[in-house]
Amino acid sequence: MSESEPLTGEALALDLVNTRPLSGDGRVDLLGTPRQLSRWLALEADRLEEGHAQEGDAEEGHAGAEPGAGDLIPVHAVRGHTEAVVRALLDAAEPPAAALRGLTEAQRAAPAVRELGWDGTTVTAVPRRTGPLGVRVAAALAEAAVELLTDPAIGRLKECEADGCVMVFLPAHPRRRWCSPARCGNRARVARYYQRHSAAREPRP
Numbered sequence: 001m002s003e004s005e006p007l008t009g010e011a012l013a014l015d016l017v018n019t020r021p022l023s024g025d026g027r028v029d030l031l032g033t034p035r036q037l038s039r040w041l042a043l044e045a046d047r048l049e050e051g052h053a054q055e056g057d058a059e060e061g062h063a064g065a066e067p068g069a070g071d072l073i074p075v076h077a078v079r080g081h082t083e084a085v086v087r088a089l090l091d092a093a094e095p096p097a098a099a100l101r102g103l104t105e106a107q108r109a110a111p112a113v114r115e116l117g118w119d120g121t122t123v124t125a126v127p128r129r130t131g132p133l134g135v136r137v138a139a140a141l142a143e144a145a146v147e148l149l150t151d152p153a154i155g156r157l158k159e160c161e162a163d164g165c166v167m168v169f170l171p172a173h174p175r176r177r178w179c180s181p182a183r184c185g186n187r188a189r190v191a192r193y194y195q196r197h198s199a200a201r202e203p204r205p
Contacts (some may be wrong), residue, residue, distance in 0.1 A: 002049055006030050007180055010169050012047050013145040018179070022166045034067045037075060041067070041137065041180045050129060050136040071134025078106050079136045082145040084170055089149075090159055106142035110135045160184050171187075 006041060007018045019030040019040065031037045041051030081102035085095040097186055113128040129136040160167045160179035167179030177186040 004028075004030070006043060006185070007167055008043050011139065011144070011148045012044060013082050013148040014046065014086070014170065015077050016141055016144075016167055017086055018167050019079065020166075022164055024164075027166075031072065031075065031079070034069055034072065037067045037072060048137065048140055049127075050133075050140040058070060066068070067133055070134060071137070074106065074134045074138035075141065075189070077102060078141045078145065081106070082141070082149075085145070086157065087150055089157055090168070095149075103145050106138045107146070108139075110139035112139070112143075147154075170201045 006015070007021070013095070020027050022028070029036075031040055041048060041165035045051055066119050073168070081099040084099035088095040089098075110129040110131045112129050114125040115128040117124045117126065129139055155171065156170050156174075158169060158171055158176070159165075159167070161177045162179070165179060165184050167184075169176070169179055
């Protein structure tokens with residue numbers, strides 16, 4: 001798995017936090033451009049309906065479901081608030097009040113309303129949000145963060161044990177140590193293999 005590829009498969013809120021991995025030059029933003037955000041929304045499409053076009057997007061200045069530069073701002077804000085709370089919980093510390101307020105405000109900016117309709121047979125109710133695409137996405141991500149952070153399972157939250165990795169995850173098994181077997185798990189195995197064989201090749205005194 002490439003270091004430039006977003007790590008997915010965790011809770012949606014953790015997938016969001018994990019879009020800022022650590023590299024040799026510091027933290028990297030995998031949602032730094034509208035194109036990167038669009039690609040990530042496609043990866044999370046089955047869990048994030050707000051990433052799709054909705055009626056009114058054209059009027060709001062969005063062509064289809066493609067994000068613009070302005071859509072990055074609310075998404076980055078929710079990511080920052082979520083990570084601040086997650087890091088505090090990892091440290092067994094009180095989450096920053098500003099981060100908690102930020103997640104609340106992001107939800108308030110585009111609440112989901114159950115829009116009633118008729119499919120020819122029965123009354124339907126489809127959750128809809130209004131506003132710019134980025135605000136809608138940020139609201140949905142904030143709700144996902146609330147669901148995660150208030151779930152008792154958050155007590156299992158871990159950070160990858162690999163050197164230089166800041167990815168976080170909820171292990172299904174308590175012995176899980178790496179964010180991804182294909183990423184850090186494989187790197188750790190290669191490092192152990194190299195150390196063993198290097199020691200075996202060293203001349204004895």
